[in-house]
Amino acid sequence: MSEELHDVRLTVNGTTHDVRVPARRLLSDALRHDLGLTGTHVGCEHGVCGACTILVDGAPMRSCLMFAVSAAGHEITTVEGLTNPDGSLGPVQQAFAECHGLQCGFCTPGFLTTITAGLRDNPCPTHEEARDMIAGNLCRCTGYQNIVKAVERAAEIAASGEETAS
Amino acid sequence: MKPAPFEYRRPGTLAEAVEALAGEPNAKVLAGGQSLVPLLSMRLAAPALLVDINEIPGLDTIEIEDGGVRVGALARHAAVLASDDVRRVQPLVPMALSHVAHATIRNRGTTVGSLVHADAAAEMPVVLTLLGGSLEVEGPAGRRTIPAAELFVGPLESSVGHDEVAVSAYFPGLAPGAGVAFEEIARRHGDYALVGAAALVEGESVRVGYLSVSDVPSVVDLTGVADADLGEAALAQLEPMDDIHATAAYRAQLVRVLTGRVVRSARDFAEGAR
Ligand SMILES: Cc1cc2nc3c(=O)[nH]c(=O)nc-3n(C[C@H](O)[C@H](O)[C@H](O)COP(=O)(O)OP(=O)(O)OC[C@H]3O[C@@H](n4cnc5c(N)ncnc54)[C@H](O)[C@@H]3O)c2cc1C
Ligand code: FES
Ligand code: FES
Numbered sequence: 001m002s003e004e005l006h007d008v009r010l011t012v013n014g015t016t017h018d019v020r021v022p023a024r025r026l027l028s029d030a031l032r033h034d035l036g037l038t039g040t041h042v043g044c045e046h047g048v049c050g051a052c053t054i055l056v057d058g059a060p061m062r063s064c065l066m067f068a069v070s071a072a073g074h075e076i077t078t079v080e081g082l083t084n085p086d087g088s089l090g091p092v093q094q095a096f097a098e099c100h101g102l103q104c105g106f107c108t109p110g111f112l113t114t115i116t117a118g119l120r121d122n123p124c125p126t127h128e129e130a131r132d133m134i135a136g137n138l139c140r141c142t143g144y145q146n147i148v149k150a151v152e153r154a155a156e157i158a159a160s161g162e163e164t165a166s
Numbered sequence: 167m168k169p170a171p172f173e174y175r176r177p178g179t180l181a182e183a184v185e186a187l188a189g190e191p192n193a194k195v196l197a198g199g200q201s202l203v204p205l206l207s208m209r210l211a212a213p214a215l216l217v218d219i220n221e222i223p224g225l226d227t228i229e230i231e232d233g234g235v236r237v238g239a240l241a242r243h244a245a246v247l248a249s250d251d252v253r254r255v256q257p258l259v260p261m262a263l264s265h266v267a268h269a270t271i272r273n274r275g276t277t278v279g280s281l282v283h284a285d286a287a288a289e290m291p292v293v294l295t296l297l298g299g300s301l302e303v304e305g306p307a308g309r310r311t312i313p314a315a316e317l318f319v320g321p322l323e324s325s326v327g328h329d330e331v332a333v334s335a336y337f338p339g340l341a342p343g344a345g346v347a348f349e350e351i352a353r354r355h356g357d358y359a360l361v362g363a364a365a366l367v368e369g370e371s372v373r374v375g376y377l378s379v380s381d382v383p384s385v386v387d388l389t390g391v392a393d394a395d396l397g398e399a400a401l402a403q404l405e406p407m408d409d410i411h412a413t414a415a416y417r418a419q420l421v422r423v424l425t426g427r428v429v430r431s432a433r434d435f436a437e438g439a440r
Contacts (some may be wrong), residue, residue: 025173046204136268
């Protein structure tokens, strides 16, 4: 029995891609294998670790818990879409670099997407809110102290960027 | 860790969804997928057909009705948690929802989906049972309302038929002067609870619902029990289970501790509201 394939148009980081996939293709696999966007990492594949977190219409979601066929018609943002338009690091990425917010980097794409959306909804988080923002993502090597610092630093960078832009 | 092959439909109307389910006995509804997709990936479930309801318009509603809250099948946990109307009409709903997984899971997972899924460790089935709410479902024979007391029949088993789509859930509102509270103990913030308890205090009446204590949500009546005896009185009506997460003895201890705590905070809530 050959498996039925679906033609799906995915919009990722503002670019449309046409892929032909079986219904069971996880969105995380479609991003990595069909589109070659390997910035999205896959750790546990059951929603626990957060490495695969992407933004769907701006909201953080687990790409390992969605099927590519269900993503048609929605705007997807992956870690590759977080850089500034000129290709330089976005505020959250810059803060991670400055604060030593990553070591091996496996968990980092999920943190970056989650924090990007978190700071959009709450641009000046308290220390508690910064901790809560990343509570659903696991990091096994850097430790969370520097990641929390990076959330707070990213908020500063974003705020100063807005001032210079206006 | 990849799902087995399945057929996929993404209907644009409820009627089409019901029709698709009727044609395949081994079909499953796909809502937020936050419980179903892990089961598929681990191959603990292998349905022949998935009926994805996410693009059906009009199911993401959150409405105040007859003094309670009606939550549509596509209302995400996050939207229900953020709703000021829900918080005002039935504060127990957001109290419990804040313990459901993490924000990212709540962005996709639906409150109705967690009721149909009927996990004994889930918060919302207990809330629906304690409040005496209900689930509205649509099937080939039309609509019916399932009272919470008849909804949860076993571990991961609800009385929603395999050919039915849950359309909405109804949580009755909080009566004036009544109080509610929610407490749980989990290993880590956002994890499933080892034991959780929700309390509803209305006048003399004191009732507490428990999650993760047995296979289905259990509600006990503690009306008239002296404060010091609440935990033991609750345990007399419960049979805490043993599993890999906790022993029965540890769960019994958590029931003792949480019962007094949750009843006290529900009373404080009622006092504060007066
Ligand atoms: C890491 C992680 C942690 C979690 N922690 C918690 C927690 O602490 N507490 C908790 O309660 N939950 C937790 N969840 C589960 C989460 O709440 C799910 O969102 C919820 O259980 C199911 O909702 P869903 O919309 O995702 O349903 P799905 O996964 O799409 O479906 C679940 C089941 O319900 C059926 N179903 C769903 N909607 C309907 C409908 N409208 N009509 C008919 N059948 C339907 C499906 O067929 C399936 O059998 C967690 C999930 C993850 C991944
Ligand atoms: S890979 Fe998706 S949450 Fe771990
Ligand atoms: S940087 Fe290695 S897991 Fe987080």
